[in-house]
Amino acid sequence: MRIAIYDLDRTLTRSPTFTPFLAFGASKVAPWRLGFMPVWILAMVGYRIGLYSRTALKRFGMKTMLGNVDVRRLHEVGEDYARARIAAPGLMSGTMQLLDEDRAAGARLMIATAAFDFYAASFAERLGFEALVAxxxxxSTIPGGNCYGxxxxxxxxxxxxxxxxxxSACSVRFVSDSFADGPMLDWSDEPIFATGSPAETAKAKARGWRVIDPRYGLPSTEG
Structure with missing residues (x-):
């Protein structure tokens, strides 16, 4: 059995998804909360300097920008958001070439992402993935913490x-742009790191990972 697992943000999508979702979601369910965007930006700075965890940061973002909106409503907004984000700024053409390759080979396809399930599910459905881990x-809370590392x-x-x-009876390909996914990359049979950065390319090759430029699908020489 062949299983192909893909990260979402900046692996399949051209840019991160969470902060844009907060703005998109607020505009749909509580436009007045868009005024809190500077607060969210300051919160991200606080995370960067180590004041709190990613889980705490994401919960704060949800409560600040969206309040107590019903989860069913979030799924509805998530569908609209995924459709809009796939249209613009769009997807990574190089990664999509890999996905087409896996689909043609009959692989079982999964997205494994730190993004929230209520919008990641719509990305997965629209892109033809059968499984999602998010x-x-x-x-009000994030059961089990952030799906990260x-x-x-x-x-x-x-x-x-x-x-x-x-x-032991299957072959696993894992594709990601993030070194935080090192545990998954090292565990997979075919780790693929997606980056256009020469410095990141060198670092990934040193760990024995194949490297591609996700924008153009030009594989570099395997290290």
Whole structure:
């Protein structure tokens, strides 16, 4: 069995998705909350200097920019958001070439992302993925924390167990633009790092990962 797992932000999509979603979502459900965007930007600075965790930051963003909106409404907004983001700024053409390759080979396709499930699900559906592992939102908290780093790997392993898949009997490709996904990249049979940065390319090759430029799909020489 062949399984192909893709990160979402800046791997499939051309830019990050969360902050744009906060602005998009607020404009749909509570436009007056757009005035809190400077507060959100300051909160991101606080995270960068280590004042709190990613999980705490994302919860703060949701509560500040969207309030107590019903999760069902978030899924509706998420559908509109995914459609708009796929249209513009669009997707990474190089990564989409890999996805076409995996689809043609009959691979089972998964998105594994730190993005929230209520909009990541719409990206997955529109792009033809059959499985999704993402950060959960129950309306007020993030059960299990941010789907990031080791947590992402643990949740993918949980999916394997739920599906009854024998890891030793399948080949796994994992594609990501983030070194935070090192646990997943090292665990996969075919780790692919997506970057156009020479410095990141050198660092990824030093870890034995294949490197592609996700914008153009031009594979570099494997290290």
């Amino acid at each position: 950060t959960r939102w129950d309306g 080791e947590t992402k790997k643990d949740r993918v392993l949980d999916w394997f167990a739920e599906e009854g898949i024998d890891r």
